[in-house]
Structure formats: C-alpha cells, structure tokens
Amino acid sequence: MSRIATPADALTYNEIIFQARHRAYGAFDLRQQYRPALTRALWVGVGLFLLGLAAPTLYARLFPKPDLSDQIVLVETDLVKLPDTPNEQPVPIPPVEQAPAVSTVRNLPPVVLPDPEVVDEALPPTTEQLEKATSGPVTAEGTGVDEVIAAPEATGPTATERALDVAPTNHDETFIAVEQQPEYPGGMAALSDFVTRTLQYPRRASTAGISGRVYVSFIVNTDGSLTEVQVLKGIGFGCDEEAVRVVQKMPRWRPGKQSGRSVRVKFTLPIAFTLE
Structure with missing residues (x-):
C-alpha cells in the first residue's frame, strides 16, 4: 500500500x-x-x-524661508523737473571770402588768317603784358594784387642725369655692397702673398699654441686709401694687433664703384693665423 x-x-x-x-x-x-x-x-x-x-x-x-515682505519699506519721492533748455540762437556763419581774381591776358592757340582778317586779339600777348598778368582764354582785370606766379626752381636731378638714369651720389656715404667691389692691386692672389710676407706670428700666441682667424674691417675710400681699421672678431694673444698692423701697411686699393662713380665701401678681411 x-x-x-x-x-x-x-x-x-x-x-x-x-x-x-x-x-x-x-x-x-x-x-x-x-x-x-x-x-x-x-x-x-x-x-x-x-x-x-x-x-x-x-x-x-x-526649515521655511523667512518672510521679508514685512521688512520692505516703500519710499515715495517726488521727481524733480529739469529746467527747460533755453532756445539758443544759431551762430551765424560768416560768408566765405572769395579769393581775388588774377588779371589775365587773352592767349589762344595761333590760327592762320588772311591779312585783312588779322585783328589785335589774334596776336599773342607781349612780354610786357605777361609781366603784369597771366595767360588765359580771355582778357580780364583782376580784383586783387597782380602777382605772376614764378615757376618753381628745379631741385631734382638734371636732364643729363635723368637720361643716364644716374642719381647724384653722396661721396661721404659708406656702402657695404656696390656694383664693383674694391680690390687689392693684383687681385686676391697678390693680397694673400702680401699677408703671408708681412704677417709675423706673435710670440705669445705661438707659445700658447693659439691659432684661428681674425676678422678685420676697414673702409676703402674713393682714392683707395684704407681708414677706420678695427677688429670685428679676434683671438687675442697679440694676433688682433698684428692683423691691424698688416692691414695698415697695405698699399692703396682700387676703390669700389657705384653707377660708374668711386664710393666709400666697408670691407671685411679674414686673416688666418696657423701654426706649422
């Protein structure tokens, strides 16, 4: 079961x-x-x-918020009406004075006419008339002092300079780059030979084993003479003074030229000091 x-x-x-x-x-x-x-x-x-x-x-x-309605006080103030701006009379503008007119003399382009039709007005003005008045289409009397405006004096380059496209050159200006650079007599080979023959290695630099390049700048004048000799970058130990001495003993250079004229040119020359 x-x-x-x-x-x-x-x-x-x-x-x-x-x-x-x-x-x-x-x-x-x-x-x-x-x-x-x-x-x-x-x-x-x-x-x-x-x-x-x-x-x-x-x-x-x-935490209910406090009711500030009872603390608000309404202050009634009266608006002050500003005084009305007085109506100012407009300032009268003085009339513009017209410049006095200049006396003019009739001077029209010449027209060929037959002899019977030639009149005095067809003739050009004389020199005496142009001294007291300017040339114009009609003859009129001026209202002011008759003054003849003289032509301005030419201050720019002359016609010859404009034709040659040559601007006047300031001979006291010193250039850095010109069309024809100054050159040592005989070229760079002669310059290298002169530096080799003239340069004397300073004893202090030789003893200390100093070698390098001294960069000397100078100005080649229009007559080829060298002035303002100075050292731009030196190596010391008497090498700077020796480089200046060598440059000062150089003969006259061929001056640089700009637009066919001799100009002053600033030149930089590196002088190498090498121990053998």
Missing part, C-alpha cells in the same frame, strides 16, 4: 540539492538567505529613492 506525501514531508529545492551533500560549508545557508536578503535590499533601495524625492519638500517644511 503506497503512502501519500504530506506537506510536512515536502522538501524545498535547496534541500533536494543538498540531500546528499555536506551542508556545513556555508553554501546551503547562503542559498537559504538569498531570497530574503534580495527582498530586503529591494525595499531598502525603493525607500531611499522615495526619501531622495521627498527630501526637498521635507527640508522646506522643516
């Missing part, structure tokens, strides 16, 4: 799973408490959400 199962004999899902397993490891308890813990967490989350929504309303009820 079969036995009918009663509710007391019903097993839960967890009990069925852990029927043949050890329940002391804690997994069984975790499964037993999972659903209740999940339900509690859900209700706690819902409660916190509703509390967050109701927080502004609760704060406004617990």
Whole structure:
C-alpha cells in the first residue's frame, strides 16, 4: 500500500540539492538567505529613492524661508523737473571770402588768317603784358594784387642725369655692397702673398699654441686709401694687433664703384693665423 506525501514531508529545492551533500560549508545557508536578503535590499533601495524625492519638500517644511515682505519699506519721492533748455540762437556763419581774381591776358592757340582778317586779339600777348598778368582764354582785370606766379626752381636731378638714369651720389656715404667691389692691386692672389710676407706670428700666441682667424674691417675710400681699421672678431694673444698692423701697411686699393662713380665701401678681411 503506497503512502501519500504530506506537506510536512515536502522538501524545498535547496534541500533536494543538498540531500546528499555536506551542508556545513556555508553554501546551503547562503542559498537559504538569498531570497530574503534580495527582498530586503529591494525595499531598502525603493525607500531611499522615495526619501531622495521627498527630501526637498521635507527640508522646506522643516526649515521655511523667512518672510521679508514685512521688512520692505516703500519710499515715495517726488521727481524733480529739469529746467527747460533755453532756445539758443544759431551762430551765424560768416560768408566765405572769395579769393581775388588774377588779371589775365587773352592767349589762344595761333590760327592762320588772311591779312585783312588779322585783328589785335589774334596776336599773342607781349612780354610786357605777361609781366603784369597771366595767360588765359580771355582778357580780364583782376580784383586783387597782380602777382605772376614764378615757376618753381628745379631741385631734382638734371636732364643729363635723368637720361643716364644716374642719381647724384653722396661721396661721404659708406656702402657695404656696390656694383664693383674694391680690390687689392693684383687681385686676391697678390693680397694673400702680401699677408703671408708681412704677417709675423706673435710670440705669445705661438707659445700658447693659439691659432684661428681674425676678422678685420676697414673702409676703402674713393682714392683707395684704407681708414677706420678695427677688429670685428679676434683671438687675442697679440694676433688682433698684428692683423691691424698688416692691414695698415697695405698699399692703396682700387676703390669700389657705384653707377660708374668711386664710393666709400666697408670691407671685411679674414686673416688666418696657423701654426706649422
């Protein structure tokens, strides 16, 4: 005879799973408490959400803002009417004075006419008339002092200079680059030979083992002489002074030229000091 199962004999899902397993490891308890813990967490989350929504309303009820309507005092003031601006009469503008007219003499282009038709008005004005009046289409008396405007004096280049397209040159001006650079007599080879023969290696530089280049600048005048000799970049130990001495002993150069004229040109010369 079969036995009918009663509710007391019903097993839960967890009990069925852990029927043949050890329940002391804690997994069984975790499964037993999972659903209740999940339900509690859900209700706690819902409660916190509703509390967050109701927080502004609760704060406004617990801490109401003070009513400042009783503290506002209205002050009535009377507007002051500004005085009316007096009607000022417009300032009269003085009439513009017209410049005095200049006397003119009729001077029209010459027209060839037969002898019977030649009249005095067809003749050009004389020199005496042009001294007292200017040339114009009609003869008229001036209203002011008759002054003949003189032609301005020419201050620019002459016609010859304009034809040659050559501007006047200031001989005191110093150039850096010109059309024809100054040159040592005989060219660069002669210049190198002169420096080699004239240069004396300073004893201090030789003892200290100093070598290098000394850059000397000078101005080649229009007559080829050298002036304003100075060291732009030196190496010391007496080499700078020796380079200046060598430049000062140079003969006259061929001057530089700009537009066919001799001009002052600033020249830079490197002088090498090399130990052998």
